[in-house]
Amino acid sequence: MIPLFTEKEIEVAGQKKLYGTLTIPETIDSNEKYPAVLLISGSGPLDRNGNGPKGKYQLNVYSELAEHITNLGFITFRYDKRGTGKSEGDWLSTGFWDLVEDSELALQVLKEHPLVDPDKIIVAGHSEGTIIGTALSERQSLNGLMLLSGGVGNLDEFTTHQRLFTYQELKSSKGLKGFLMRLLINEKKAELKTRKQIQKIIGSNKDVYKVYYLLKQPAKWFREHFAYNPRDGLKKINYPVIAICGDKDALVDPALLDELHTLVQGPSDTHMIKNMEHGFRFQQEDKTMVRVKKLLKILPSRPLNPDGLDVISHWLESNYKSSRSNNIAQ
Structure with missing residues (x-):
């Protein structure tokens, strides 16, 4: 057109x-x-x-x-x-x-x-x-x-879906990569670790939160989205x-x-x-x-x-x- x-x-x-x-x-x-x-x-x-x-x-x-x-x-x-x-x-x-x-x-x-x-x-x-x-x-x-x-x-639901999809995609990889991913990836442990980090971010009173004092994350954005x-x-x-x-x-x-x-x-x-x-x-x-x-x-x-x-x-x-x-x- x-x-x-x-x-x-x-x-x-x-x-x-x-x-x-x-x-x-x-x-x-x-x-x-x-x-x-x-x-x-x-x-x-x-x-x-x-x-x-x-x-x-x-x-x-x-x-x-x-x-x-x-x-x-x-x-x-x-x-x-x-x-x-x-x-x-x-x-x-x-x-x-x-x-x-x-x-x-x-x-x-x-x-x-x-x-x-x-x-x-x-x-x-x-x-x-x-x-x-x-x-x-x-x-x-x-x-x-x-x-x-x-x-x-909401944002929490979509980002959780994206992580779970990524775990499964990595574990379904062909050959040696897939074999190693199936050995190394534990979804439950990975999610627990991620959740703890997310709680630190949204539990802060800052607009921007530094993960490991280095990686900047939009804390205010996460906090308000998740609510x-x-x-x-x-x-x-x-x-x-x-x-x-x-x-x-x-x-x-x-x-x-x-x-x-x-x-x-x-x-x-x-x-x-x-x-x-x-x-x-x-x-x-x-x-x-x-x-x-x-x-x-x-x-x-x-x-x-x-x-x-x-x-x-x-x-x-x-x-x-x-x-x-x-x-x-x-």
């Missing part, structure tokens, strides 16, 4: 000054109102486009998602979290509720925009953004929630919710998504996309935690999984497209 949109950088004033990109369909009627989507990124120092600092991990997942959604006739806004991209602050000392507060300010950009239909604003959270988006739904009036590569569970249960927020939702996950996504426990239908009061959909990894890109290789860094060298050159994009398109168009925005996308 030929890009038919314009982009404008927006400054968001808050506790820390944030910057983001507003993307608007090129052919619009200034007398009309259009549906809008707020994109909330995942964990770590990823900017509004989904890229790491200093050229590391240039994923561009959020810029590509914004382009796809805008080409459907939606206005989108994506922003740099604290301490990433152009935004002020230190991401390592930023807490979970700081991120939620920032998402409220970003949401306000759309709510106050003269072209946005205030009754058709959707939040699309990716990875950690699914938890932030759920918490945001408890504070602000929304009209839809998209849980991309995550949802339902929040997204299920409580989902139970209050009476508008459409969709959860989309890839079958090659090792970071997400797909079993958690089965709970979605029992939690939300409004209509809900869950989709498992074949050959899609955590960053929504096409992946035929086996699901992995061990080899994820190697995959990250080649995944950015691949397209976003078309089946995943089709699900997004169908859900947005079915629930939020006006006849006017239908004309734009054609």
